[in-house]
Amino acid sequence: MILEVEKEEEKTVGGIVLAGGAKEKPQTAKVVAVGTGRILDDGKKLEMTLKVGDVVVFDKYAGAQVxxxxxxxxxxxxxDILAVVE
Structure with missing residues (x-):
């Protein structure tokens, strides 16, 4: 699945501008594309439960940034999805 990362403020509460490497990877994003599911070991297909438009929470080390x-x-x-935000 592909998640769209929300642009985050690059300043701290005190007004300090953060360097690019100082910001932590965001942990919420919106689903913009999903696949058709995956094939289980027994040959059955497991459909995706998430859909385009869902806002999700994930571990900050999950996925690949592009x-x-x-x-x-x-x-x-x-x-890798921990929760869906409603």
């Missing part, structure tokens, strides 16, 4: 047309995205497996 940039496309100036926007940051994360590519990850559904099993």
């Amino acid at each position: 940039e496309f047309e100036g926007q940051e995205y994360l590519v990850m497996h559904e099993k």
Whole structure:
């Protein structure tokens, strides 16, 4: 699945501008694309439970960051999602 990373403020509460490497990876994002599911060991197909538009919470070390047309995205497996925000 592909998640769209929300742009975050680059300043601290005290007004200090953070260097690029000082910011932590965001832990919430919006689902912008999903696959068709995966095939289990017994040959059955497990459908995706998430859908486009869901806002999700994930571990900060999950997924791979990619940039496309100036926007940051994360590519990850559904099993890496911790929760769906409603």
